[in-house]
Amino acid sequence: MNTTTLKRPSPTRSPFPARAGHPLCTELLHSFAPWAGVAVLFTLMVAMGSKSAQWQGSWGETQSELHILSALLGGPLAAAAGCWQGGRERRRHTAELRATAARGPLAQFLVASLPVAAWVSAGYVSTAVGALLATWPYASAGRPVLSALPADAAFLVAFTLVGHVVGRLVAWRPAPPVLAGCAYVALAVPTYQTSGVRHLSPVAAESMSLSLPVWWQPLAMTAWTGGLAVAAVLAYAARRRYTALLPLAAATAAAMLVAQTGDAMWRDDPLFERQVCDTSLRPNICVNAMYRGLLPKVSAALSDVTGRLEGVENLPVRFEDLPGEPKPDEAQLPILTPLGWYVVRGELINPQQYAWEAAAALTGISVQCEARGNDERAHRVDNTVTDWLSPNPVREDMDEHSERQARKGGDEKELARIKADKKALAHLTSMSDEGRRDWLTGYFATVDSCDPSKVPTL
Template identity: 50%
Template sequence: MTLVAAQGEEKGKKGQEKGEEKGPAQEQEPQTHRNAPSAPPPRTPRHPLRAEFRRGFAPWTGAALFLTLAATLAAASAQWQGGWAETREQLHTAALLLGVPLALAAGCRQGGRERRRRTEQLLATAVRSPLARFLAAALPVACWIVAGYAVTAALALLATALCATGDRPDLVAPLTDAVALASAALVGHVVGRLLPWMLTAPLLAVAGYAVLGIVMYDNTGPLRQLTPLGSASDIDVPVWWQPPVVAVWTGGLAVAAVLAYAARRRFTALVPLAAATAAGALLVQTGDGLWHTNTLARQQVCDTSTAPQICVNARYKDLLPQVTDALSGLTDRLHGVRNLPVRFTDLPGEPGPDEVHLPIGWSVVRGKLADPQRFAWEAGMALYGRNECDKAVDPRVARADDAVEHYLAPSPSAQDFDELNAKGSKADRADLRDRLDARARLKAMGDEERRAWLSAYLATARACDPSEVPAL
C-alpha cells in the first residue's frame, strides 16, 4: 500500500509539471485570438426615403420645374427686373400657370409607378401602413418641386435687387406659391394611384393649365378668389391674413385627398376638408377686399424746380433724376408758358384737374428708362393730346398739334413717317408740305411771340372744336 501510494504521488507530481509546461501555451491561445481582425460593426439600415430623394424620378422633376420657370422669367426679364411688385406678379403667375400643371403631371406619373412596375401586391404585404407607403413615394416629388421653385424665386429676387428702384420685396407670396405647388403634386399622386393610365398625367396637366388660364383671363366671378392666381395688379398687396388662408385652402384640399385615399381611418380627412371649406368660404365672401393698394403706390416724390412739376410714384423714387433729365428739353421749352398743368403725376386712378398722367412703369427696364426720347414724347402728348375727341381732328388743328409736338418733344419715329409721306401719294406729299411749313413758322417765332402762342394753344389743348385752337 505504501509503494502504491508513493507511485501515485510521483505520477501526480509529473502531471503537475506537465500542466505547468502547458500553461504558457494555453495562455498564448487567447492572445492569438485577440490579434485576429475584428468583425465589422453592423450597418445601420438606411431609411427608404433616402433613395427616393437622391435617385429616380423626383430630382428630375425639380430640375424640370426650375428650367421651365427660369427660361420663362429670363425671356421676360425686361418686364419685371426693375421693380419688386412686377417681380412678385411675374414669378407668381409663372409658378402657378406653368408650375402647377407640371406638378400635377409629375405627381400623377409617380403615383402610377407601382401599377406600371406590377409591384402593388408586393408592397401591400409590407409592414408599413398604406399612408406611410404613400408618403414615401409622394413626398420626394413634392419636396423637389418646392426646391426647384425656391431656387428660381431666390435667383429672381437677387436679379431684382440689382436693379430695384424702390419698394421692397414680398417674401410671403413665394411661400403660398410653394404650398400650392406641393399640394398639386400630392393631388396628382392621388389621381395617379386611382387612374394609372399612360395618358392620365398629360391630360391632368392640360386640364390644370386650362382651368387656371380661364380663371386668369376671365376673373369676374366670385369664385376667382379660390384660385391661387388671384386677381391683383402690380400696385395691389394682399391683406395680412390672405396668404395663410390661401395656404389653408390649397393645402387642406390636398391633405384631405391624401387621407381619404391612404389613411386607415378615412374619416380623418374631414378635418382638413372642413378647414379648407372654411378658408374657401372666407375668401369668396371677402372678394375684392382681399387686396388693397400698396401704400407706396399712393405716394409720390416730386421735383418742384420745373414747370410742370415732375412727380414719380414712390415705388420709382430712385428714377426721379433720370425722369427729370429726360424731360429737361420739354420743360426748358415750356419755360414762361402759361396754362400749363401743375404737375406730372404717376398715381393710380385718373389725374386731378391740374395734373397729367406720366406712366413711368411702361418705360422702365431694369431700373432705367429704356428710351428717354420716347418717354419725353409720351409726356408731351399727355399735355396736348386730343384722344378724347369723337370725330377726326380738323386738318388745321392737326397741323398745329404736329408743330407743337415737333417743337417740344418730337416722336422718335417722326422722321420715318415724314419719309413715308414724301414717297406717298400727291395728297400725302401736300400734307407733309403743310406740316413742315407749320413747324417752320412756330420755330421762326420770337421767344415772346412763341410763348404767347403756346400759352393760347395750351389753353385749348383738350378742345375738339377747331375754332377754339389758335391759328398757326
C-alpha cells in the first residue's frame, strides 16, 4: 500500500518587515518611568492620608494640602526621578552609542524624559482624584478649583525635565538625592519672605484654603515653572540653542507678574462672608456658609445650653460665625476650623467641650477686661453660670484633681476657693425656675461690663 507523505507548505514571508515598537512606548511601559509614578503616588497618598482629619470635609483645605504636598514632596521627588533617568546612559556606558543614533539630541531627550514626566504627573493626578473623592461625601458647600490641578501637574513635569537635564550634565551617582534636597530648599526658602517673591514658590499658596485664585494665577505659575524647564531643555538639547530665550522670556514675564501681584492673586471666597442660621433656637445659631452641613449638629450640641436659657432676657441675638469680632448683640460661635480640632469628617468629635466653650462665649468669661477677671467674686459668678449652662466632665475632673492636690499640700486658700465655687453652683442649681430666670436676666445685662460691682451676687 502506497502512502502519500503530505508536506506542510512552508510559510510565506511577508514582503514587509515587522514594525518595531516605538521607542516612546517602550520607555513608557518597560523602563524606570512607571516606578517613578508609583513613588510619587505612594508618597503623596501617605502624606495626604496622615493628615486626612485636617482636610477631609473642605474643598479648600483638601486642595491646599494637596497643592502644598505635591510641591514640597512631589517636586523634589520628580526632580530626583528625572535626574536618575538622565544619567541612565552614563551608568550603562551607552552614551557614545546614543550619540550615533539617527534621531537628533532633542528627540532623544524627549523620548527618554517624557515617559518619566508622564508617569510622575499620573501619580499626582491619581492622588488628586482620590483626595477629592474622599472629601466629596463630607463637603457641604463650595467646589474644587479644577484649574489648579493642571498647573500642579505641569509643575511636576517641569521639575522632572529639569532633573533630567541635570542628570545628563552631572556625572555623579549621588546627584538625584542631592538634587532632591536642593529642590526642597529652593521651594521652602521663598515662603519665609514677606515680599511678593514668596509667591514664586508653589508652596506659598497656603491661603488657598480660605481664598480662590484669580483666573490667570494657574496660567502664570505654569508659564513660570514650565518656561524655565523648556528653556533648560532647549539650552541643553536643541540644535539652535538660542531658541531657549523665548521660553526664558515667558518665564521671566510670568515671574514678574506673580511677584508684583502677590497676595492680590487671591480673592476672598464669597461663602466665607455668609452664614446660615437656625432661628428655632434662642440665641439663634449661625455657622459659616462654607460649613452649612454642620448646622444641625452644632444646634444639637448647643441644645442643652439654649434650653436652659429659655425665658431669659438680655441674651445675644445669635451665635455668629463670620471673620472678625462679633457685634454687640452677638456671641462668637466656637471655632469650627481648623478641621481636625473639633470637626473631623463632618462630625463634632467633642460636643461637650464645644458646648462649654459656647456657654463661655455668652458669659463674662469672654469679656477681655482686667478688672472683672481679677475680681474673685465676679470671676466666680461667671464660671458658675458657664458650668451650669454646660456641665463639663473634663473641668469637673480638673477641679477634683486640684482639690486632691490642695488637701495633700494643705493649701487652705485653694480649698476655700473650691468650696466657694461648689457652693455657688449648688445655689444656682437649687433656685426655682422662675427665680433663676430672673437672676440670669439680671446677670446677662452685665456680661459686657468691666465693672465687677455690677455683677449680681450669687
